[in-house]
Amino acid sequence: MESADASWGLWTTRFFWLGVAVAAYEVFRLIRFVWHIRRLFLVGNPGAVGPHLGAWAVVTGATDGIGKAYAEELAKRRMKVVLISRSQEKLDKVASDIRDKYKVETKTIVADFQNRDTIYSNIKAGLEGLEIGILVNNVGIGYPRPECFLDVPELDKLIDNMININCISVCKMTQLVLPNMVKRSKGVILNMSSIAAVNQAPFLAVYSATKGFVSYFSHCLNVEYRDKGIIVQSFVPDLVFTKMSKISRPNIFRPTPERFVKYAINTVGLVSETAGYPFHEFLVWLIHLIPSWISDEVMARVIIHGKHSIYKKQKAN
């Protein structure tokens, strides 16, 4: 009887210390995360991006949303900006707003990134002779609304366009600007991925996979070129208040593109991948913390909920 009591006591003590060790580890992880948030978003690296990298910045998808906010932020930091998008009219408007407000030179290049076979020689000619310090590979398209793969309207077209715009553009634009950055031993390439690359996003399968591509490409390139003075960084945000996200208003969890960029640009050079915005960084941390069967289920439910509200809005219009 006594030996059974002693054995029970021994196991209770072992479980108690195991519990203490697990709790201490979780507290350590939380402190480390708080420190990480402080380093990225409170301290930041505000001097990392500016004309010292090179006189010109290049932004793809620069006439709206996050791309436009990047173009403005870079002009605010005294960089000349090359804006690339589909519509000359929209490009002219953004370029003249930037010139008026920030008194920096701008240049526009019309390109539809759907057309991978024809546009890059024209972009190359447009960038000829410019000292490019930073490239923001921002252009990207999403689904009209979340759907199962075979139910996506005009699936053939979506597959081609999404791969050309979200993936090929990132590689080709990098191929155009990187050689000169390497020659000058400095430069920054920022690639817009998405939280859909951190946690697979069912019902947005092609989008999620293209963003996984962007994250992997960025990470590999960063390792290949960091010793040559080049920073390649990817961003994996959750929803930002833009046309693409189709959300009705911004809030603290869903920032305006300007607010997102204000935080994101100060993280350059500190990590190879970040959500770029404190609350989104917390979500990414949670995703890594919880088992994938839970995060997959939550992600699927959130997307389905989004699908229903987009569907309702589309029906009402």
Ligand SMILES: NC(=O)c1ccc[n+]([C@@H]2O[C@H](COP(=O)([O-])OP(=O)(O)OC[C@H]3O[C@@H](n4cnc5c(N)ncnc54)[C@H](OP(=O)(O)O)[C@@H]3O)[C@@H](O)[C@H]2O)c1
């Ligand atoms: N918004 C979000 O919640 C969110 C979250 C995570 C990641 N992201 C990523 O962030 C990036 C920017 O997203 P956003 O929300 O700012 O998008 P957005 O508001 O829809 O703006 C897209 C920009 O790209 C241009 N564009 C679209 N298709 C193009 C094409 N075929 N060729 C050339 N330019 C084209 C658009 O200009 P024109 O129409 O004038 O050509 C516009 O300037 C994307 O890569 C997206 O995947 C967004």
